[in-house]
Amino acid sequence: MAAGLKDKVAGEISSLGFKPRLDVVLVGENPASKVYVKMKNIACEKVGIESVKHSLPDTTTQEELLSLVSKLNADPAVDGVLVQLPLPKQIAESAVIKAIDPAKDVDGFHPVNMGLLLSGQPGLTPSTPTGVIAMLDSINFNYNGAKAVVVGRSNIVGKPLAIMLLQRNCTVTVCHSKTKNLPEETRQADLLIAAAGKPKLITADMVKEDAVVIDVGINRTDSGLCGDVDFDAVKEKASAISPVPGGVGPMTVASLMRNTLEAAKERRK
Numbered sequence: 001m002a003a004g005l006k007d008k009v010a011g012e013i014s015s016l017g018f019k020p021r022l023d024v025v026l027v028g029e030n031p032a033s034k035v036y037v038k039m040k041n042i043a044c045e046k047v048g049i050e051s052v053k054h055s056l057p058d059t060t061t062q063e064e065l066l067s068l069v070s071k072l073n074a075d076p077a078v079d080g081v082l083v084q085l086p087l088p089k090q091i092a093e094s095a096v097i098k099a100i101d102p103a104k105d106v107d108g109f110h111p112v113n114m115g116l117l118l119s120g121q122p123g124l125t126p127s128t129p130t131g132v133i134a135m136l137d138s139i140n141f142n143y144n145g146a147k148a149v150v151v152g153r154s155n156i157v158g159k160p161l162a163i164m165l166l167q168r169n170c171t172v173t174v175c176h177s178k179t180k181n182l183p184e185e186t187r188q189a190d191l192l193i194a195a196a197g198k199p200k201l202i203t204a205d206m207v208k209e210d211a212v213v214i215d216v217g218i219n220r221t222d223s224g225l226c227g228d229v230d231f232d233a234v235k236e237k238a239s240a241i242s243p244v245p246g247g248v249g250p251m252t253v254a255s256l257m258r259n260t261l262e263a264a265k266e267r268r269k
């Protein structure tokens with residue numbers, strides 16, 4: 001699915017007459033962030049987006065980062081600006097997100113883009129939830145009146161996904177670390193989204209027969225990468241389920257490519 005999405009983006013780019021440009025800023029040496037940036041870079045190359053990486057040291061101050069962001073905002077050659085999160089603790093992520101030009105905010109985290117999403121208007125939407133919706137669309141999931149349970153309420157996954165599902169007429173419940181009886185909530189779900197960052201949090205007894213289960217979690221354990229869902233047991237109950245790795249991750253990268261193309265088209269028209 002992700003390859004198909006990227007092929008479509010590549011096809012559109014080849015007929016554009018220009019190459020969109022995505023600038024990715026990496027601060028520090030977080031190993032997971034380095035992997036994500038590399039994957040984004042490979043995807044850019046594949047679809048025909050020019051990708052420029054800015055690597056800054058761990059000791060970068062907020063002012064230094066904000067100054068780079070404002071330089072990229074002002075550069076007419078730059079279509080998308082992505083600052084890889086998390087940032088070192090001397091830098092306030094919210095200040096950096098707010099500083100990115102909303103028209104170049106291909107991560108869709110800027111309050112303006114979040115506000116557009118919340119009010120149902122077109123704008124750049126966060127890549128991970130957008131990738132999840134693309135997965136559900138591809139299986140013709142019937143959103144209308146479906147009971148969706150989203151486990152996790154972060155600004156980058158849980159909250160925007162809950163809004164997207166609500167706009168598609170799901171009845172949405174958002175669960176989080178203070179939810180009183182998680183299994184009672186998840187067992188009601190026709191569509192269960194796990195985005196908590198807790199290895200195998202969702203066990204088979206927490207899943208309704210024939211539910212659609214999407215696992216957003218990426219957890220590094222001693223036995224390798226795993227999601228938030230106990231895949232082997234839950235796949236016996238679910239009517240459709242996404243694996244980790246190889247599920248939402250590649251769809252997120254593909255959605256980022258789509259966002260960069262859309263940002264480039266919108267800004268240059």
Ligand code: NAD
Pocket residue numbers: 128151152153154155156157158175176177178179182195196197198201216217218219248249250252
């Ligand atoms: P986060 O830490 O910001 O948020 C986690 C959320 O889960 C919080 O709202 C918290 O209240 C909730 N939570 C934690 N423990 C819980 C529990 N026991 N029961 C119910 N809710 C609980 O994380 P995030 O940035 O939203 O990411 C979530 C997971 O998704 C992580 O594993 C992350 O690595 C992964 N992720 C994957 C992709 C991708 O491309 N596949 C993208 C972003 C995040």
